[in-house]
Amino acid sequence: MSETVFKGFGDKALPFLKALDFHQNREWFVENKDLFEAHLLEPLGDLIDDLIARFDKAGLPFRGDRKKSQFRIKRDTRFAKDKSPYNRHLSALLSADGSKWAESGCFYVCIGLEDYKGCYAAVAWWQQKPELLAAMRKAIVDKPENYRAMVAALKKGGLTLSDYDRLKRTPRGFETVTDPDLIEALRNRHFVVRHPIDPDGITSPALADELFDFALKAKPLIDWGKKIEGTLVS
Template sequence: MAATTYFTPASLKLMREFARNNNREWFTANKARWEAVVRDPFLHLIGDLATPLAKISKHYRADPRPHGGSMFRIYRDTRFANDKTPYKTWLGARLAHERAKQVPAPSFYMHVQPGDSFVGGGLWHPEPPTLNRVREFLVDNPAAWKKAVHNARFRTAFTIGGDSLTRPPRGYDAQHELIDDIKRKDFAAWRGIDDKVVCSSELRDAVVDGFKGVAPMLDYLCAALDLEF
């Protein structure tokens, strides 16, 4: 596939403008511009990820539909939020497991936002039953987890983050070799993508390389949840 440039400096400029004017009046007046230089290029990128993603795992999907696909909807759920701004002014896409609508599953993820774009994946805010399954799997299979994410290459390339408990969860050995991981409430890793790369023909390859790099973590999480990878 020939290299494609999806975003331009004008795309990021418009995203910054949107962030300063997160209201219905601005968005209604600029919706056509937003779709042309921000949303549609992102959907194009998602579509172009389908083939390389299938080579990483045939059980994951890149769905470029504007509604109901991989891309996050633009509207924020403000019902219980202090921040009542109506829109997400960034772009996010969850490239989900084929069974994600039936059972909890880890996902690949990419995010485009001026000064804060990144690629990665994992489990974000899993429900307690899912979280417990992962913790129990860590206890029983520590070597595979260490091989997947505790090696120097992974830790150099990715930030492993999210929320964690301050104390070991009840019933787990505080002296377990993976206790810091067992305390995690999220199992996700990511690495940043510079704005210059976002606006270049290198973006697709950077995302694919990020997916390849985080794949061992997703493979392990799939095993913990009895999913194929």
Template sequence: MKAVLEFLKDLEQNNNRDWFALNKNRYEDAKAQHEALVTDILARVAKWDSSIADLQAKDCTYRIYRDVRFSKDKSPYKTTMGALVGKGGRKAQGAINYVHIEPGKSFVAGGSYMPESAGLKAIRQEIDYNLDEFLGIINAPAFVKHFGALEAEWKGKLPPKGYAADNPAIEWLKYKSYIGTQQFTDKQIIASDFAAKADETLQLLKPFNDFINRALRTEE
């Protein structure tokens, strides 16, 4: 994975088509290494999540080319590599697992990112009805050790409509996304055991994702 990080670092400094064309071989090598990593992670996860048994790396990874049609940033290429590791791959619904590779900013995360209104309402209701279970998941020592608190940037300031300010669950109902994230250093990314570490992280996220998916199935 060292070649992946080095390529992405250089691409960030030279995000133009001429440079990319001259370094196409480096990109192909980085892409192959990333897909090999994702394949390894998928094989490990499939041992405890049979729903992804038929997934391949190509089902989970993204094109490097940016859609710049409606963006002020016209940089043609993404400077990250990522993979959705879950049933459906990139087309996964509900709570998802995401492995993000970016120099100095890599992470493994799980949960529900900006769900639609009905989905968010269902998650909040599940937390309201089953607060003790939810707190048991996010306050479990292993969860806290790896993920700390939920991503606070997704927390609103006011109680959502329909919930009183003194609701025991109110601080958890203010979130608009429910995400647990574990950061990884570049040194950890290039280590030979990163796929195993990513798998361990994803296993720890399973109760959290299961709770969210139960809420979303109820909403359906």
């Protein structure tokens, strides 16, 4: 195990988000910015540093930066119906190339209010380029044994693929597929496994161990996608 950098989120992390949800104005946020930074922003940076070091030693392709990997708590409301200026959560994304917008497999962590996003982590192939998603669907049909082995490995670790944003109909070109599990797989837009985080446990340094263990259990999903992605590299 790597040396623990993460000491836990502050005990006022979630109370701050609850208060922010109520106030939702710049004046209140500025007055309480020190609280935000001490209990949420800096601890999330520490968690990122801690996990990056562990992921590197374990050969997991999740990289980033303690600041650049975090999403801003201030919302872009230009095209949103909800004009609230601040998010009710703080989150970060680690990826193969270290960016927040990578399409090549990612690790995501969110600390927030249950009524909005809640506290959870996810490992995913998310919003892939069309050619990669098409290759994944082709691989599911051409090599179903590989897909099923990946699903079985996830299940052994207590994980299941999410059905979030799944298509209601089978994509064009795959109408002849009849196996129920493959039909479900083909309808996925994304391939995601999710890990709920107990809000009562976010103040503990053990959260870093918990998230690292989750990422290791999710590795079969990343490995499966990487093999398919590799076939697209010229």
